[in-house]
Amino acid sequence: MKKRVIITVCASLAVVLILAFLQSLVVPKYADNREGLLVGEYYAEAGGHDVIFVGDCEVYESFVPAVLWEKYGISSYIRGSSQQLVWQSYYLLEETFEYESPSVVVFNVLALKYGEPQREAYNRMTLDGMRWSSSKIGAIRASMTEEESLVDYVFPLLRFHSRITELSVDDFAYLFDRPKVSHSGYLMQKGIDPMDGDATEEGRELLDYTLPETSMEYLEKMRALCAENGAELVLIKAPTNSWRYWWYDEWDAQVVKYAEEKGLAYYNFIDETEEIGIDYTTDTYDKGVHLNVYGAEKMTEYFGRILEEKHGLADVSHTEAQAAEWRTRVDEYYKERNR
Amino acid sequence: MLFASYGFIAFIAVMLAAYYLTPARWQWITLLVGSYVFYAFAGLECFVFILFTTVSAYIISRLIEREIKKENDYVAANRDTISKEERKAYRARAKKKRFHILLWGLFLNFGVLAVLKYSAFAVSNVNSIIALFGAKTLSLPSLIVPMGISFYTFQTMGYLIDVYRAKVTPERNPAKLALFVSFFPQLVQGPISRFSELGAQLTAPHRFNAKTVSFGLQRVLWGYFKKLVIADRVVIAIKTMLDSPEEYRGAYVLLLILLYSIQIYADFTGGIDITVGVAEAMGIKLAENFDRPFSSKSTKEYWRRWHITMGSWFRDYIFMPISVTRPMMKLNKAMAGKFGRVAASKTVAYIATTVTWFVTGLWHGAAWNFIVWGLLNCLVIMISEALEPTYKKFHQRFPRLTESKAYSKFMSVRTFMLMGVIRSLDCYGNVGLTFALWGSMFTLGGLGELLSGGIFELGLAAKDFIIVLVAVLVVYAVSVASVKGSVRERLYGRPVLSACLFGALLIAVIMFGAYGVGYDASQFIYGDRFR
Numbered sequence: 001m002k003k004r005v006i007i008t009v010c011a012s013l014a015v016v017l018i019l020a021f022l023q024s025l026v027v028p029k030y031a032d033n034r035e036g037l038l039v040g041e042y043y044a045e046a047g048g049h050d051v052i053f054v055g056d057c058e059v060y061e062s063f064v065p066a067v068l069w070e071k072y073g074i075s076s077y078i079r080g081s082s083q084q085l086v087w088q089s090y091y092l093l094e095e096t097f098e099y100e101s102p103s104v105v106v107f108n109v110l111a112l113k114y115g116e117p118q119r120e121a122y123n124r125m126t127l128d129g130m131r132w133s134s135s136k137i138g139a140i141r142a143s144m145t146e147e148e149s150l151v152d153y154v155f156p157l158l159r160f161h162s163r164i165t166e167l168s169v170d171d172f173a174y175l176f177d178r179p180k181v182s183h184s185g186y187l188m189q190k191g192i193d194p195m196d197g198d199a200t201e202e203g204r205e206l207l208d209y210t211l212p213e214t215s216m217e218y219l220e221k222m223r224a225l226c227a228e229n230g231a232e233l234v235l236i237k238a239p240t241n242s243w244r245y246w247w248y249d250e251w252d253a254q255v256v257k258y259a260e261e262k263g264l265a266y267y268n269f270i271d272e273t274e275e276i277g278i279d280y281t282t283d284t285y286d287k288g289v290h291l292n293v294y295g296a297e298k299m300t301e302y303f304g305r306i307l308e309e310k311h312g313l314a315d316v317s318h319t320e321a322q323a324a325e326w327r328t329r330v331d332e333y334y335k336e337r338n339r
Numbered sequence: 340m341l342f343a344s345y346g347f348i349a350f351i352a353v354m355l356a357a358y359y360l361t362p363a364r365w366q367w368i369t370l371l372v373g374s375y376v377f378y379a380f381a382g383l384e385c386f387v388f389i390l391f392t393t394v395s396a397y398i399i400s401r402l403i404e405r406e407i408k409k410e411n412d413y414v415a416a417n418r419d420t421i422s423k424e425e426r427k428a429y430r431a432r433a434k435k436k437r438f439h440i441l442l443w444g445l446f447l448n449f450g451v452l453a454v455l456k457y458s459a460f461a462v463s464n465v466n467s468i469i470a471l472f473g474a475k476t477l478s479l480p481s482l483i484v485p486m487g488i489s490f491y492t493f494q495t496m497g498y499l500i501d502v503y504r505a506k507v508t509p510e511r512n513p514a515k516l517a518l519f520v521s522f523f524p525q526l527v528q529g530p531i532s533r534f535s536e537l538g539a540q541l542t543a544p545h546r547f548n549a550k551t552v553s554f555g556l557q558r559v560l561w562g563y564f565k566k567l568v569i570a571d572r573v574v575i576a577i578k579t580m581l582d583s584p585e586e587y588r589g590a591y592v593l594l595l596i597l598l599y600s601i602q603i604y605a606d607f608t609g610g611i612d613i614t615v616g617v618a619e620a621m622g623i624k625l626a627e628n629f630d631r632p633f634s635s636k637s638t639k640e641y642w643r644r645w646h647i648t649m650g651s652w653f654r655d656y657i658f659m660p661i662s663v664t665r666p667m668m669k670l671n672k673a674m675a676g677k678f679g680r681v682a683a684s685k686t687v688a689y690i691a692t693t694v695t696w697f698v699t700g701l702w703h704g705a706a707w708n709f710i711v712w713g714l715l716n717c718l719v720i721m722i723s724e725a726l727e728p729t730y731k732k733f734h735q736r737f738p739r740l741t742e743s744k745a746y747s748k749f750m751s752v753r754t755f756m757l758m759g760v761i762r763s764l765d766c767y768g769n770v771g772l773t774f775a776l777w778g779s780m781f782t783l784g785g786l787g788e789l790l791s792g793g794i795f796e797l798g799l800a801a802k803d804f805i806i807v808l809v810a811v812l813v814v815y816a817v818s819v820a821s822v823k824g825s826v827r828e829r830l831y832g833r834p835v836l837s838a839c840l841f842g843a844l845l846i847a848v849i850m851f852g853a854y855g856v857g858y859d860a861s862q863f864i865y866g867d868r869f870r
Contacts, residue, residue: 003834004549004834007834007835007838008834008838010838011838011839011841011842012842014842015842015845015846018842018846019846019849022846022850120856147856148856149345149855151345152855152856157849158849158854158855159855159856161849161850161851161852161855162853162855164850164851165800165802165803165806
């Protein structure tokens with residue numbers, strides 16, 4: 001009997017170890033879809049930021065923390081990922097406050113248009129990178145589509161097991177480590193693909209322009225969370241306005257009204273591209289849907305001035321250690337930019 | 340709650356813990372509560388129906404018991420005062436009375452089943468006829484079909500008939516009867532148990548036994564292997580073909596027949612493995628429902644080895660009673676005088692067989708394709724019976740051939756194909772279409788297209804077919820090995836090998852199972868059908 005118990009325990013341990021190894025093997029490495037790695041990279045730099053950006057692709061493609069530091073001495077981090085929904089931003093922010101106390105939180109409002117979970121693939125790109133905490137569980141619960149299950153997040157093997165027949169070299173290369181892809185949450189895109197004729201197209205007409213109740217609820221929760229943690233919430237709309245992700249005037253009016261009611265600053269940069277200096281023939285890598293690194297640098301410089309002048313970040317002080325870290329980050333940034 | 344869901348696995352874990360932590364004499368109450376909780380997941384409104392069956396079965400069985408007691412008491416008290424004829428006449432009257440009580444039970448319960456499950460079918464048929472005359476068609480409110488209603492109704496009615504036949508003593512504790520009716524592992528897809536085999540087991544105390552529990556869980560794992568690795572993967576290609584059956588003719592029909600045979604076997608036997616395994620882990624032995632059916636050499640043999648508990652239910656409670664009804668006895672007598680005893684008894688058997696298969700078809704589903712499926716099975720069985728003397732002559736003439744392994748394999752393959760072809764009525768769901776597609780197997784080729792890559796355009800890539808093939812070979816190997824006795828029992832003596840094999844099986848289920856996001860996890864075919 002004793003022998004049988006020992007064999008059972010050993011076999012169980014072996015099975016667990018094999019499954020753990022297989023899990024590492026089959027979970028996506030996001031070698032091609034680098035966006036999937038953004039959220040997870042935060043923890044290496046967590047703490048001591050003056051500004052935290054939250055939102056979707058429009059934040060991690062429009063603002064460059066290295067430039068913000070270099071030009072204004074403002075330390076920042078972008079907690080953004082592809083199609084990051086409002087509630088995901090909320091929970092990421094909640095988690096961020098566990099690590100640090102930024103003075104300003106910048107939220108890009110485009111995601112307010114989504115009132116329901118969208119696609120599982122995007123959920124995974126945002127949520128898989130989060131460390132386990134009540135915020136992560138909250139984010140998962142709020143984000144799951146009908147086909148998803150919390151168990152699949154706890155044991156990603158159950159979700160990605162079918163990849164066992166689709167493994168690539170990357171799955172072995174990044175078995176235990178992931179490549180670093182961002183610069184403090186900024187995902188560099190150096191390509192240039194100018195806006196073409198599509199740029200003149202506007203978004204199609206909608207039946208109802210009311211922003212979903214759920215998104216507005218989470219926006220309000222985010223405002224309360226910031227207030228609770230002594231941070232100022234600043235709302236922005238990144239300058240791009242492709243017909244694919246059109247920002248309607250009717251939506252804008254609702255955000256303006258909300259910001260006025262709550263006493264928040266709201267900057268819609270769509271109509272300020274000239275002041276910013278954005279040229280859509282050179283500053284976008286995908287026909288005007290997102291800014292490339294050249295556009296993002298211009299946007300960052302412009303916004304840095306606003307932060308400095310209007311949000312009390314003119315004379316923020318940092319320790320020598322922080323400054324040294326940022327010098328390294330800035331160097332790394334330019335190394336890749338000029339490569 | 341689907342068997343193939345995390346919720347069910349969690350439920351089983353909680354149930355097992357609760358069951359063995361409960362003092363032995365109260366374990367059956369835990370089981371009853373668990374069964375009702377399980378049933379509650381199917382919708383609280385379904386409770387009304389299962390409670391109705393339980394309460395009505397309890398009352399009817401107690402009434403029958405009272406009548407039996409009254410009869411026996413009367414006969415015992417008047418043993419010396421009444422003649423043998425009087426006693427016989429009294430017993431006949433008492434039996435008739437009991438029969439009327441039983442009829443009420445059957446009428447009420449089968450009535451509920453008929454209304455819920457078959458009224459839409461009946462109304463649609465009536466409407467088809469009415470429409471011919473241009474009259475206004477009937478409408479029917481949508482009715483719920485409670486989970487497992489066919490299974491628990493048939494099982495409970497079997498119990499009532501057994502009580503009527505005085506084969507079992509009725510359960511006096513209504514809660515214990517409620518457990519027999521609602522025992523959760525078998526609610527979804529059977530097996531259809533007999534009270535004489537299951538009743539006492541359910542309420543008996545079962546102390547924790549590591550071997551029993553591990554055997555049960557091993558069986559559950561084996562069931563998941565069949566269901567998730569084979570059935571739910573193969574179903575992807577089947578669904579593609581069924582979505583546009585007109586496009587997939589000729590050789591594709593043959594492929595569908597083959598794949599559907601694999602799917603239904605893996606799905607149904609896998610489900611039963613899970614059912615039997617869960618019960619076994621609690622020390623309860625359920626009836627086996629399969630005995631390597633695809634190795635059967637005739638249709639008759641196939642039906643003795645496939646869905647055994649259903650077959651025996653229909654044999655004991657439909658075929659046999661019909662065979663000995665008064666009109667049948669009269670017919671037998673009348674024909675015996677004119678055509679001989681053999682012809683007479685065969686005629687009676689054929690009539691009873693036809694009725695039984697008609698009901699079997701109807702039980703499988705409220706649609707014509709199921710009825711035709713049942714009648715075709717019946718036809719094949721009757722033709723085989725009729726040709727039996729010819730076969731015998733052939734076997735006597737060529738003993739070396741008919742006793743060879745090759746001939747034996749040929750008979751198995753023939754039965755497999757025949758059953759597969761008839762079974763395709765089940766998945767196409769339309770009699771006319773199925774007949775047309777059977778015809779296309781002979782008139783249209785499509786084999787070239789299928790083999791030149793068409794097979795990989797059905798939603799399954801080459802690697803999926805390889806996974807299925809390997810898994811089917813594993814199932815086949817285990818099936819062959821089980822002929823010599825329980826595989827688990829033999830492995831028990833070799834704990835290292837056992838641990839390696841079941842560890843590998845668990846990893847195979849997790850890695851190669853077709854479940855989760857991206858897969859449309861289908862419900863168990865029988866559970867889905869027999870709600």
